[in-house]
Amino acid sequence: xxxxxxxxxxxxxxxxxxxxxxxxxxxxxxxxxxxxxxxxxxxxxxxxxxxxxxxxxxxxxxxxxxxxxxxxxxxxxxxxxxxxxxxxxxxxxxxxxxxxxxxxxxxxxxxxx
Amino acid sequence: xxxxxxxxxxxxxxxxxxxxxxxxxxxxxxxxxxxxxxxxxxxxxxxxxxxxxxxxxxxxxxxxxxxxxxxxxxxxxxxxxxxxxxxxxxxxxxxxxxxxxxxxxxxxxxxx
Numbered sequence: 001x002x003x004x005x006x007x008x009x010x011x012x013x014x015x016x017x018x019x020x021x022x023x024x025x026x027x028x029x030x031x032x033x034x035x036x037x038x039x040x041x042x043x044x045x046x047x048x049x050x051x052x053x054x055x056x057x058x059x060x061x062x063x064x065x066x067x068x069x070x071x072x073x074x075x076x077x078x079x080x081x082x083x084x085x086x087x088x089x090x091x092x093x094x095x096x097x098x099x100x101x102x103x104x105x106x107x108x109x110x111x112x113x
Numbered sequence: 114x115x116x117x118x119x120x121x122x123x124x125x126x127x128x129x130x131x132x133x134x135x136x137x138x139x140x141x142x143x144x145x146x147x148x149x150x151x152x153x154x155x156x157x158x159x160x161x162x163x164x165x166x167x168x169x170x171x172x173x174x175x176x177x178x179x180x181x182x183x184x185x186x187x188x189x190x191x192x193x194x195x196x197x198x199x200x201x202x203x204x205x206x207x208x209x210x211x212x213x214x215x216x217x218x219x220x221x222x223x224x225x
Contacts, residue, residue: 043217099146099161099205099214100158100171101158106156
């Protein structure tokens, strides 16, 4: 089955700096890659997603890039703010129909003042 | 629209008992997926229901089961609880034909 690896597990940046989180996946047939943000005690919330027919997608300070050949995708957050502090999860959809996401192990992002 | 809701929010059980968790999807969403979240294993897929049928299944033992009703509400059941079943159980709903999964707040289960 699909396996998703995520790095780093923790990331500390200064406010205003950029943060990059990287994920790799194993199944070349995977075609949907969402990123979720989970604040302490809250539900995961989708922040951005990308499909395999697109190489890059941007939404204000957040961008995701996908390299299908290398089977990796990355989340980029620019001009980080304290409210960006949370755990971020990448995921990949397993092929075969339906909605089954395989998640990475998460990155604890801390934005320091 | 109201978001995904889950009940109960917190639950304490003892080993050997069984538990039923409920998930109400966003109105109009017919797919409900369940995930187990633990500090050690992260977010793991349990199963997905669509139009009252199990469409996908993860690698969990048969003690974990689920069902979906005609109004798309879903329940999951865990029988013969073990200490390791302590976790946050999240459900997510998806509109048919779409891929975005919207998560509920979760049910935090503690097995003593």
